Amino acid sequence: MSHVESLVAKQLESLLENEKNVVSNLANASALIFQNYENINWAGFYVYNNDSNQLDLGPFQGNVACMHINPGSGVVGKSFAEKTSMIVPNVHEFAGHIACDANSNSELVVPIFKNGDIFGIIDMDSPLLDRFSDFERKEVEELALVLSKSI
Template identity: 45%
Template sequence: MERTDYSSITAQAVALTEGETNLVANLSNLSAILDMALADINWVGFYLFEESSEQLVLGPFQGKPACVRIEPGKGVCGTAYATQSIQRIADVHQFEGHIACDAASNSEIVLPLWVNGECIGVLDIDSPNYNRFTEDDEQGLQHFITRVGETLSNI
């Protein structure tokens, strides 16, 4: 598999989000950018923390319909949010408590999304391939989500 050019993807994402104050519009474009740029994925999108329900709620995404609400600490997304750490899972079927929204997903990476010093949710990317996400992907996506969080600070 070709190496993904995360620098280019990040530059495109920053250019699209800089100056735009609508969170839904920005996250919609970000999920579309990643969906176009990443090979061998079947779902990419955001779950946002909702204060009133204390749950992660489905946000903008690309892919099949997904689970709408996830408890912090549950599944890969809830674990990433609760621990505020990246979860890179080679085989989701081996992850205790995995929430299977799409039976075709076999690996997953989830990154916390920080805006203005607050974790507002997570970026979730699924693949039908086992062990799809590498250390390079993790580092590239971490840079992507950090830069995006900075540009979203005007929201």
């Protein structure tokens, strides 16, 4: 076990212990995120597909979502292209925002790195404007680190 700070990261680490099935781990992680953060309407993953050079929809909780996102497109694609976490207080003011769910107003995205490359993106949406804080960004980055050891 590694050293983790947040309670959610500790829960995730325990949940994933000795489990290597990527789909199962992402499915349980999306449920854990959805259950532990208030005022979110979507929590899930986009996984990079080397063959198509796209981010493909992975396990999630919430309404139906976009199936494929190109690197550089929308919040998820920009996070992937820039290899950085992003908080978007108002997605309607984000140039190139991909509106998968009209009820989403703010977004938090965090890349998951594996062996120096981006495996995928953790994506969280909220119906509230300016929902996500820097504290939550750091906490979700910790979740991404925990996940990187189980994918």
